[in-house]
Every structure is written in C-alpha cells, then in structure tokens.
Amino acid sequence: MKHPFDKFNLPDYLIEAIKEIGFDKPTEIQEKVIPVVKKGRDIIGQSQTGSGKTHAFLLPLFNQIDPKKAEVQVVITAPSRELAEQLANAATQLASHSPEEINVQTIIGGTDKNRLIQKLQHSQPQVVIGTPGRLLDVIESNDLRIHTSQYMVVDEADMTLDMGFLEDVDKIATRLPEKGKMLVFSATVPQKLQPFLKKYMHSPIVIEVENKQIIADTVENWLISTKGKNKIELIHQLLTIGQPYMALVFANTKEYVDDIAHQLKKKGLKVAVIHGGITSRERRRVMRQIQNLEFQYVVATDLAARGIDIEGISHVINAEVPQDLDYFVHRVGRTGRNQLSGIAITLFGPDDEQDIALIEKRGISFQPKEIKNGEVVDSYDRNRRDHRKGKNVNKTDFDPEIHGLRKKLKKNVKPGYKRKIERKKEEKRIRAFRLKSKK
Template sequence: MSKFTDYQFKPFLRDAIARLGFEQPTPIQKEMIPLILKGSSAIGQAHTGTGKSHSFLIPVLQRTDASSDEVQAVISAPTRELASQLFNELQRMTEGTEVRASLLIGGTDKQRSIGKLKTNPHIIVGTPGRIRDMAENGALAVHTASILVIDEADLAFDMGFIEDIDQFASRMQADLEMYVFSATIPEKLKPFLMKYMESPVHVKIGERKPLTEGMHYSLVPVRSLGKRKKLLEVMEAINPYLAIIFTNTRQNADELADFLAEHGVKAGRIHGDLTPRERTRMMKQVRDLEFQYIVATDLAARGIDIPGVSHVINFELPDDLEFFIHRVGRTARAGNEGTAITLYEPSEDDKIVRIEKLGIPFIHEDVKNGEWTEVKERHARKKRVKQEDELDRKAAALVKKPAKVKPGYKKKMTQQMEQIKKRERRLARKHGKR
C-alpha cells in the first residue's frame, strides 16, 4: 500500500490517521502494518524517528473488537515515559470510541491501577514490572490476550526487564502473536525471542537517516580549560531551542546540573535516580519549555521522546559507541537541522577515531571570544610528519648513489632529493592534498 487511504481501516481509524496528517506509510509502517493485520509474528528493526510506534498502534487498533469485554493486546515499553507517550497517543486515536485502554506503570498508586482494571480494558500499555505485578496478583487477565508488542526491546534487555516480560507472556494465549520492535537485536535477546516466536518475519529497515543529513558535527578540544569551563564557553556561543547535554553517570549529571546552576544556567535533569513524581514534573517542565538545557544520561533519555531538540552536547563520550548514535539522533529530526557538539580531551582520541569510523564527519572547531573558529585537525602535525617521512623515502628511492663517487656527491644528492620533494609538495597542493 502506498497511501494510508489504500487500507480498509475502520472509520474512526481513518479519521485519526487524517488528524495526524499521515498520508504515506514510512518504510517500517509499510512492512509491519500488513504483517500485524495478518497476524504474523514479526521483528521490526528500525531506529528512533522512523514511525515505529504507529506501525503497531494502527494495526492493533484495527484488530481490536470493542464489543468484547476481554484484554486483547498488551503493549510493553521499558520506561514510564515511553509507556505514557504510547498510551496518550492511543487515547488520542480512540477518542469518542468504545475502545478501552489502561496504562500500568510503576510509581503510581497500585490500588488505583487495580480499580481501573475492574472492567477489562481491550488494550494494556505499561512497563514490564507493573504488568507482571498485576498479572501475578490476578488483577489483570492477560490470558485472553493474543497480541504482545514489545517496544524498544534492546533497551528492555539493557534494563533487565526481559524476565518480567517472560513471566506475563507465559500467561498469555498459547498461539500468542509477538511483535518486537528494536533499534538493535542483541545476541543475548535471541533465546527469549526463539522461545515465543517460530520463524518470525524479520523486517530490518536499514535506512536509518544518513548520519550526515541535516547535521553539523562539531569536535571541540578542551585543552587546559577543563571540560566544565569549556562547556560554559560553548554555551555562550550557541542559542539552542533545546539542548541535551549527555553525561555517562547519574552522579555526573547531577554534579554538572548543579555546576550550571551555580553559573546562572537553569538546566533540567533526566536520569534514573529521579522519583516518579520528579520525572513527571521534569517532563512537564521540558514540554512547557522551561529549560533551554537538559542534562541527561543515556538510558534515561533513550526511553523518552523529547521534541524540539536543536543541539546535542557530548560532555562525556559514551563507552558504548552505539549510544553516540542514539544521542546525535535526538536532533535533526522530521526534516529539521541539528548540531552535535562533542568536547574531547587528548586521552579520548581512540574513541574519536572509532566514532569517525562509524561515518561521523567531525569538523574541528573551537570557541574564541564567543565566536566559532575552525581549528587545525587534531592529527594535522602527525599527518605532516608522516607526509614528510613518505617524501624522504620517495626522494631517497629516486636519487641513486653514483657508481663513481666524486667530492661533494652527498651534497649533490641532497639537492636532488630536495628538488624532488619540492615537486611532490607542489603536486600535492595542486590536487588539494596538503
């Protein structure tokens, strides 16, 4: 199907898709929607920003029987924020219909959640731990559900939730259809998938947006200032709509946010140590544009959709370089441009080299007096020395020692070698290989 109007969707779903402004399915939607409509278990491998959520929300809603009083589908998301976003989207799409959905997430009143389940919802959206909890104490009748969607499966695995999912999945129907969505499929996740999925269709959308599209990658040397002071310099030189500053640990995120506050910068913070109430309040403040900067850790930020990010600043480089890709993928979305600024110290050169091998075209820049200036590549001196060594070897190979040596022959050979090197440098300049 090349357009959403080509599908025979229920009227309320057609209206919802029109309200969303969707005309043509994205590649992941084009592949996954027919599979879910048909009931074929499948793995959808695609990166954030590819339209994954609607590739399962739309067909699950199409297959939901509003006249039934049973739970028909369970949608699991690894973080409360992500589960809340999916639930809110589901509510928007089912407004004015008989379709019932319930949100089950940790950090909320358990008794109230149990109360909401007195009438069986048709669709459950929630975090793995709370869904398991409700299923095990008998408040949630998952045994009637024939569809299980696992969103951000690799993140669920990283956060240790696969056992929770396994516990409630085993209570669901024997002919369970499972739809797994993930940016990557870690090797250690495969035994779990094989337990529930027999020869699933594996849809892999390799067209992650080119890393260079709409992006400016700035590589900024820290030098003698120290990272925190260099960060302040960088912040004075940019005026972001919204910037996420990434650190590697929760403690570093708090310390950096405190440091920024001491220097008059009000920054939000998103990490795993926030209480549910703090996280909810923080996300509301972010959406209300109370912050121009957010300090975040990788796992906490990956499960949250933060719209309008114009800049990403890598205060620390991640140990797992896949997280670098996730970080910079936070900006330059939906056709907008974005800037990723990476602060680095000489000791981090190995990581920078590995990131460059991922296809990141860094531009070597620095901030001086509030202005951006391009600086020499960090390997410029090494390259120069290497080029000179190559020229010396080439010239030495071309200038032969005469069969009969005369006084001053060494001086003459040196002059010939210098002439060859001059000629080679001239040719290199002419072809832009300086």
C-alpha cells in the first residue's frame, strides 16, 4: 500500500522513518517545501510553530546526502540550545533508518568542547546542527570544515535576529561554497532580516503558509481582568484551583519571571525558572528536570521558552500580554497539542485593552472569566457597555491608536489634541485609500 509521502520519491528508509513517527500525510508546508528543495532552489519559508517545517526541510536534505562522503553536506543553525537539540533529535531519528551510516553532529554551548574537537578531528559529520556562536567557534578554529556543504538552513530566523545571533550566522554563511543553497525559515520576516536574505539568496522562492487555525480547537482561551487585584495572588489561585498537570507562566522580562517565581515559592509551590539570565549549565539541568516532570510549574520569558517542547502542558498563563503580539500564538501553542485539551489564560489590566483588541483582530476570541468563591466562572464581556448602548461595534474597523488618543482626550484635554485625533483619522483614511487603489 502506497504511503502519502511516496509521491516525493524519497528513499525507502525515509518513508520507514516517517511511519515510525506516525506521519499520516504531509502538512501544507511539507507539500510546498519538499519539491522545491529537491529542485535545488533557495527558499524563504514563513510558517508558525507546529506546522511541520522541521521535516519539510530535513526530508529533502537527507534525500541529497551521500553517506559515502565523510564531509559536511548540510549545516543547520538554531537560535537556542533547546531548538538545536530538537532538530538534532529529528535528524538522528531519520539517520537511524539509513542503511549506510549518516553522521549527525550537534554543536551547542554547555557541552564538552575538547571532546567535540577530538570527534571533529577524527571525522567530519555529514549533518551539522548547532547554535550560531558555538558553530562559528569551531568553524573559525578550522575544526569544522563547512566549505563542502551544499546546503545551509537558518531555522527561526526572526528569533535569531531578536537574540542578536544574525552576525554570527552571517559569518558562518561566508564559509559556504558560492553555489550552496540557503533555506531560511521564520515565523515572521522582519525588515531587519532583508539585508541578510539579499546577500546570500539568489531568486529565492517565498513559501508562506498561513496558520489557518490560530489556536487549536482543544484549547480554552480565557481572559481575566486584574483590575483591583494582586496579580501574583491571582496566578497562585489559578495554579492551585485547577490542579494543572503542568503549567507554564509567561512574563515579558527575566526580572518579573524571578519575582513571580520567588512569590510562588514563598507560597509553597515548587517552581522552575527559565530565562536568558541563568547559566547554560543550570538551564540544561532545569530542562532535564522539567522533561522528567519534577516540576509542575514553570515560569519563563518568551525567547527562553520558545524552544521548549514539553509534552502535556495543560495550562499556559500570560502574566503579561506579550510586547510582541506574535508571541501570543507561540505561548498559547504550548498547550492543546496532539489533540489534548488545554487552557490558556491571559491576565489583563486597563492598559492592555488596545493589545487585546489587536489580538482579537487576528481572529482570536477570548472567553471572559473571573474567580469567585475559589472557582473560575464566566464573567461579562468587557465591551458590554458598547453593546448595551446599541453602538455598532465592528472589531475589524477598531483602531487602537485612535481609541487610545480618545481615552487620553477624555482624561486630560490639551490644546490641539482634538486636531491630532482628526489628523490621525485622516492619515488612516489616506493609507486605506492608497492600499485599495493598489489592488
């Protein structure tokens, strides 16, 4: 019986590997990326977490590997140790099915460098996966020789940029052969990434996969007001009322992560902390403990947690609305995986109204909740006053910038402020007209 991946003409061992991990059919990004990689084109792939992009590039790249050549043939960078390890695990699983040995080497911080150098001096791996800093280190020392590699993958490019690693990736890319192919994958493609893309990519194919279902239908998406409440007390209540299997609490800064964790520990909870301020050794130890389910509660920042792929996270709590709204989907996507049920809870105050409205504009709906008598119960719609007055509330036309200006105007009328609102409205109308004219 034919397997759905047979249409890509992959070797038998890759089909066996796919069967072992239970892939029933290709995802949308796999359908689009695999044939293009096989044609030898540069690719910019834009897709969200959980779209299947890892195997979208690993499968066709393994298809190109010649096991007889003991030289580097594929270089893959990831911005965090956790992400690099996940990629390496996926690549090692594919390699384990190959009839001929394919050497996959992980190169990340926090590991024994001398032992790594000894291995590299003994033999060069065919597939190299690592974090930019450590990769560049062994490339510049000439222990890892990537001039033979025909492919370079930059995974999570936007996160690489955010964490300040793009310069290292740039230096790595200069060591590749001129005719080597570049595959760049990213949830978003920020403007600051464009110079890098233009420098190394030749007529790239842009493959964009929309995340049609932004939040899994197995996830309940709650919204709870913090007005007049102690936020950390509220978090403690939410963690202890429902007895989550495992809860992940997000905050925007490492300082606030530490504060939340400290307060929760004082209340008797065993809490793990993950942020960029802890040492690599400590971080690896904590990650092992989390994977072994030694912690029920984890408090983390966005960049530190983006690489965490823990089975069975039942609750995600946003202690703060993320500063970059794209991270909202990354956070909530940590629960409700593999058709398991999950609860995502966002705490918000009056200053977060505009951000909540912007999230709703993306097609995400919230269930208003509150805590009463030790239980989470349904609450009222925060826009209820507008509905009661019979106003025509159209969220797609909601402009948070003008809304914010109006709120300020009500609080404190300054000379010229009304004119500023009208000017903003006129600018919006002109932009909308120009966009319409271009279509």
